[in-house]
Amino acid sequence: MSIALAVGRVVVDSTEEDFARFVRARWHQLVRTAYLLTGDRGRAEDLVQTTLVKVHRRWSHIASVESPYAYTRAALANESASWWRRRRVAETLGEVPVHADRASGDAYAAYDTRDEIAQAVLALPPRMRAVVVLRYFDDLSEADTAAALGMSVGSVKSQASRGLERLRSVLRDTSGAPEGSRS
Amino acid sequence: MSIESELREALAARADELFPGHEDAYARVTGAVRTSQRRRRAAAAAAVATVAAVAVAVPLTAHVSGPDRTTTPATRTSSLPAPADPRWASMSTWPVRGGLANDAGLVKAVGELGTGRVVFIDDVASKRVAIVVDAAQNQIAVIDGEAGAPAARLGVTTRGEAAPTVEGNVLTLTVDGSRTVILTSPDVRSAEVSDRPEIHVDGTVSRQWQTVRLANGMAQVTVGSNVLRVRVSGSDQSAMFGVGQAPGTEDLMPTVCGDCRGEAFQSAMVSFARDSISLQLGVPREEIQTDAVYAGPVDPAVAEAAGLPEANRAGAETLLFVGHSTLPGGQVLQTGQLTVHGKDGTGQSMGLGDGVPIDARTAFDRPFVLAGNDGPAGKSGNGVRVQVFAHTGTSVQLVSTSPTIWPGSAVLPLRAATARVDLSGVTLPDFTKHYEVVVRDATGGELGRYPVELPNTGDPFAETP
Numbered sequence: 001m002s003i004a005l006a007v008g009r010v011v012v013d014s015t016e017e018d019f020a021r022f023v024r025a026r027w028h029q030l031v032r033t034a035y036l037l038t039g040d041r042g043r044a045e046d047l048v049q050t051t052l053v054k055v056h057r058r059w060s061h062i063a064s065v066e067s068p069y070a071y072t073r074a075a076l077a078n079e080s081a082s083w084w085r086r087r088r089v090a091e092t093l094g095e096v097p098v099h100a101d102r103a104s105g106d107a108y109a110a111y112d113t114r115d116e117i118a119q120a121v122l123a124l125p126p127r128m129r130a131v132v133v134l135r136y137f138d139d140l141s142e143a144d145t146a147a148a149l150g151m152s153v154g155s156v157k158s159q160a161s162r163g164l165e166r167l168r169s170v171l172r173d174t175s176g177a178p179e180g181s182r183s
Numbered sequence: 184m185s186i187e188s189e190l191r192e193a194l195a196a197r198a199d200e201l202f203p204g205h206e207d208a209y210a211r212v213t214g215a216v217r218t219s220q221r222r223r224r225a226a227a228a229a230a231v232a233t234v235a236a237v238a239v240a241v242p243l244t245a246h247v248s249g250p251d252r253t254t255t256p257a258t259r260t261s262s263l264p265a266p267a268d269p270r271w272a273s274m275s276t277w278p279v280r281g282g283l284a285n286d287a288g289l290v291k292a293v294g295e296l297g298t299g300r301v302v303f304i305d306d307v308a309s310k311r312v313a314i315v316v317d318a319a320q321n322q323i324a325v326i327d328g329e330a331g332a333p334a335a336r337l338g339v340t341t342r343g344e345a346a347p348t349v350e351g352n353v354l355t356l357t358v359d360g361s362r363t364v365i366l367t368s369p370d371v372r373s374a375e376v377s378d379r380p381e382i383h384v385d386g387t388v389s390r391q392w393q394t395v396r397l398a399n400g401m402a403q404v405t406v407g408s409n410v411l412r413v414r415v416s417g418s419d420q421s422a423m424f425g426v427g428q429a430p431g432t433e434d435l436m437p438t439v440c441g442d443c444r445g446e447a448f449q450s451a452m453v454s455f456a457r458d459s460i461s462l463q464l465g466v467p468r469e470e471i472q473t474d475a476v477y478a479g480p481v482d483p484a485v486a487e488a489a490g491l492p493e494a495n496r497a498g499a500e501t502l503l504f505v506g507h508s509t510l511p512g513g514q515v516l517q518t519g520q521l522t523v524h525g526k527d528g529t530g531q532s533m534g535l536g537d538g539v540p541i542d543a544r545t546a547f548d549r550p551f552v553l554a555g556n557d558g559p560a561g562k563s564g565n566g567v568r569v570q571v572f573a574h575t576g577t578s579v580q581l582v583s584t585s586p587t588i589w590p591g592s593a594v595l596p597l598r599a600a601t602a603r604v605d606l607s608g609v610t611l612p613d614f615t616k617h618y619e620v621v622v623r624d625a626t627g628g629e630l631g632r633y634p635v636e637l638p639n640t641g642d643p644f645a646e647t648p
Binding site for chain 1: 186187189190191192193194195196197198200201203207208209211212213215216328329332335336337338
């Protein structure tokens with residue numbers, strides 16, 4: 001709700017104060033999600049800023065919804081997942097990067113595996129990546145992920161499943177484990 | 184451990200790399216909000232003038248200036264080598280220029296970020312921008328972030344293959360659609376700049392050019408559209424880059440919907456075409472009428488030949504969109520986009536002309552031709568695969584200017600407004616250069632004759648040759 005209180009010459013807009021509190025409280029949380037979607041801190045902050053500018057325009061409405069944070073996070077994921085920007089030449093999406101060779105028993109294997117998984121997530125198509133991040137980082141249910149991204153629950157299931165299959169493939173390649181050795 | 188658990192751990196670990204910043208996030212956001220509001224107001228005030236500007240070229244408000252210092256105090260470019268210095272021969276050896284050229288630490292960090300030589304760095308409009316030339320990879324990277332941002336908060340925004348004409352020595356970088364940096368070698372004293380094209384109803388384009396003086400081979404000009412063109416005597420323009428969006432266009436985000444099918448595909452592509460043209464020309468989206476001329480399936484073999492190898496993959500769906508956008512002055516621009524949707528959610532998309540002016544009087548009757556080499560990618564094949572989409576007539580025929588050299592096709596009946604043919608012994612360049620489509624009625628009479636490719640598909644807002 002937008003309430004402007006005129007006190008002498010000082011105008012206090014409680015809506016703006018709400019927005020300020022919201023931004024300060026949620027900024028870092030949003031940047032963390034954006035970082036997983038973009039892979040770069042600067043881009044993540046820019047993405048969050050762009051999203052919040054748009055949220056600000058509709059704040060009087062958004063402030064009244066059940067969870068402004070959920071709304072903003074959904075807007076963030078959608079902004080990020082606006083994929084297939086115009087290209088003059090064909091653009092192939094969804095390639096998984098070549099993993100680094102590593103000797104077995106490497107002490108940094110756990111770290112490297114996590115790093116390769118995170119890298120592989122960045123190589124997913126944007127909408128699939130958004131599904132994976134919302135499901136497995138923000139721990140949204142399939143229904144909430146679907147609502148956030150404007151997709152059907154079935155699409156979320158299939159996108160998540162395909163995303164996981166690609167990540168399994170990365171791990172198989174990394175560990176040299178036989179197919180099907182991971183659940 | 185299950186893959187889901189590993190994924191959760193990996194994502195959490197990656198996110199934990201970020202430590203909370205010390206800046207006031209609200210101050211940052213409100214700064215951006217104010218900028219956005221200011222631009223939206225300015226854009227609204229300029230809307231009427233903008234519409235007229237498409238039909239009648241507006242005198243350019245270009246001027247030579249020093250670096251934009253509206254956001255960050257900038258130092259002068261460090262002393263530069265004389266124009267005859269061999270380092271100016273190639274942009275890969277250009278010295279660094281721009282208002283932040285003397286900030287050695289920043290230049291070094293940005294060079295590492297872009298893996299190459301920084302040739303320009305400055306705060307321009309609302310952004311800190313740098314151009315980095317990587318001679319080893321023959322690539323040019325553009326790096327940007329907020330004006331005043333430290334290197335840690337800058338990122339590579341574009342990285343393009345440096346053209347073979349890199350020795351041509353002209354680089355342009357448009358920031359926020361409002362300021363363009365022109366960089367060339369200092370022996371060049373002036374450049375010609377055209378802010379907007381004049382698009383005529385018959386589909387031709389003309390431009391007015393204004394001379395801009397260069398200082399040390401460099402200038403910044405104020406622009407009013409994303410279709411500014413720069414030309415320098417004796418040199419081809421080798422690279423054009425842009426970062427940020429023009430004032431008032433922050434809501435425009437032309438995207439090709441990867442999940443859309445059927446009516447949703449058509450609707451999404453209409454929005455894509457309209458937003459893209461609005462963004463480029465600065466015409467308000469509401470004043471552009473975009474109609475789908477074709478939105479439907481394509482022969483995968485043709486799509487593959489045209490440049491989308493995924494088209495022939497099992498289960499893939501290939502869709503073509505052709506749209507006509509009518510500007511307030513009655514000019515018609517054609518947008519074509521080919522997309523392949525894979526079963527696994529991946530895909531490819533390729534532009535087939537983005538807002539190409541066509542003759543408004545025959546726009547609806549003009550067929551759209553999709554063609555590609557039938558040989559391996561990048562090589563001449565034994566012929567071309569062609570699919571023609573036409574709304575009028577009952578048949579089409581491909582004819583060449585020299586039938587003895589480049590044989591024509593048979594008369595091809597239109598089924599569901601499309602016809603398919605292979606032409607053997609014809610290369611794609613010959614096809615696009617020498618062939619026309621003849622549209623015929625039921626009696627075989629000629630309804631119209633059109634070149635298979637528009638002359639300005641590659642650069643819709645260049646002056647038509």
